[in-house]
Amino acid sequence: MSAHQEHTAHGHDHHDDHHEHTHASHGSLKDYAMGFILAVILTAIPFWLVMGKVMNKSSTTGMVLLVFAAIQIVVHMVYFLHMNSKSEGGWTMLALLFTGMLVFIMMSGSLWVMYHLNHNMMPGMMHETETKPQSINAAPMSKPAADNMKSMPSMQ
Numbered sequence: 125m126s127a128h129q130e131h132t133a134h135g136h137d138h139h140d141d142h143h144e145h146t147h148a149s150h151g152s153l154k155d156y157a158m159g160f161i162l163a164v165i166l167t168a169i170p171f172w173l174v175m176g177k178v179m180n181k182s183s184t185t186g187m188v189l190l191v192f193a194a195i196q197i198v199v200h201m202v203y204f205l206h207m208n209s210k211s212e213g214g215w216t217m218l219a220l221l222f223t224g225m226l227v228f229i230m231m232s233g234s235l236w237v238m239y240h241l242n243h244n245m246m247p248g249m250m251h252e253t254e255t256k257p258q259s260i261n262a263a264p265m266s267k268p269a270a271d272n273m274k275s276m277p278s279m280q
Contacts, residue, residue, distance in 0.1 A: 151206060159203025166196040
């Protein structure tokens with residue numbers, strides 16, 4: 125009798141152990157139902173906040189919506205993607221943290237650059253829109269400047 129046959133004769137099959145391990149990583153119906161209920165609630169509350177115009181300031185509403193969005197991302201990752209510190213030896217969570225860090229750096233850097241470009245790019249442009257532009261001929265010319273203009277050849 126081979127070693128594999130003896131092993132299976134005692135009721136321990138190597139394939140059964142793997143099947144139980146992969147099955148344990150998936151959630152139960154209760155977990156999926158809980159995730160679905162949380163996702164619906166985390167969608168309905170921001171929808172109500174926006175449609176009901178509950179908050180006066182749009183910036184406050186935007187921040188509250190971002191918080192609800194972040195919570196919903198976590199709910200989806202935990203209940204539907206089954207991400208935790210134990211899955212795949214923690215490498216999945218490490219990859220997620222690294223991705224989150226990169227997204228944060230890119231988003232904050234992009235916002236910083238856009239703000240400073242808007243603020244510093246053409247500072248004189250902001251003052252021109254506030255006052256009426258003057259015509260070239262509107263300012264009185266001095267006598268020597270007027271004489272120089274008469275002596276210049278015509279462009280026509």
